[in-house]
Amino acid sequence: MSEEIVFYTNPMSRGRIARWMLEEVGQPYRTVVLDFATTMKAPDYLALNPMGKVPGLTHRGVTVTECAAVCAYLADAFPEAGLAPAPTDPLRGPYYRWMFFAAGPVEAAVTARSMGLLPPEEKARAVGYGTFDHMVDGLETALGDGPWLLGEQFTAADVYVGSQIVWGLMFKTLPERPSFQAYAARLSSRPAAIRAREIDDALIAEMKGKSA
Incomplete structure (x- = not known):
């Protein structure tokens, strides 16, 4: 090993x-x-x-x-x-929630939109992300009051979710909402x-x- x-x-x-x-x-x-x-x-x-x-x-x-x-x-x-809440910490729930939200609905919706493959409105409930706009609203909700997804604690979820937002702003696959821009700026200034x-x-x- x-x-x-x-x-x-x-x-x-x-x-x-x-x-x-x-x-x-x-x-x-x-x-x-x-x-x-x-x-x-x-x-x-x-x-x-x-x-x-x-x-x-x-x-x-x-x-x-x-x-x-x-x-x-x-x-x-x-x-x-x-970089992660302890397994017994209640924050482990939102940590997993937003990590998997970004890996699932965010990634899928951004990819579908960039390739012109978003479903028509009447079929949106059949896909995991619903509509692109609902996904974006959910993503903004994740940021809460900041500065990080879990408040004052920076975690691996910020690395993954934050990368989705930084790239989304860079490649214009996400809207330039002020909350996204401020979060991306905080992330990009981290020494690591x-x-x-x-x-x-x-x-x-x-x-x-x-x-x-």
């Missing part, structure tokens, strides 16, 4: 979320950068993640994929980082978020340099 954290990613992917979480945890980790068309689809990596997507994480003999799962796993694996961006941006520059 290896204590080494091995992080499989590409700096132009959702792996940036997992990178940020790793930086918040503050434990050493080894990065394996994969190419979308080649190494991400190679047998060695498909044995870890049959989807052939990143991020992926191996630690203590287990493999974890999917961004929300990676964030939740790391928070529990390293409780000393203080800054470190993660710098690492991934440097990797992108390196990759472009090699292809030039």
Whole structure:
């Protein structure tokens, strides 16, 4: 059982979320950068993640994929980082609630809208997110009075939900509501978020340099 954290990613992917979480945890980790068309689809990596997507994480003999799962796993694996409420803490409920809300309704609704696949109004109740506008209202409700999803305690849920909001504002897949903008600004100024961006941006520059 290896204590080494091995992080499989590409700096132009959702792996940036997992990178940020790793930086918040503050434990050493080894990065394996994969190419979308080649190494991400190679047998060695498909044995870890049959989807052939990143991020992926191996630690203590287990493999974890999917961004929300990676964030939740790391928070529990390293409780000393203080990135999740204790299992007996009532805040564990909203922590799970908003983490899975972002991984489910938010991700699905944003993707459907960006691809022109939102259902007609009369069929909206058949999908998990209802309507796009209802999802956005729910997401804004999650922010409450702040500064974080659980009030004063910053958690892994902020990393995952916050990434959805930061990217949604950046790519204009979410409306520019003042509450979203203020939350994104608070998130983006965190030292771990800054470190993660710098690492991934440097990797992108390196990759472009090699292809030039």
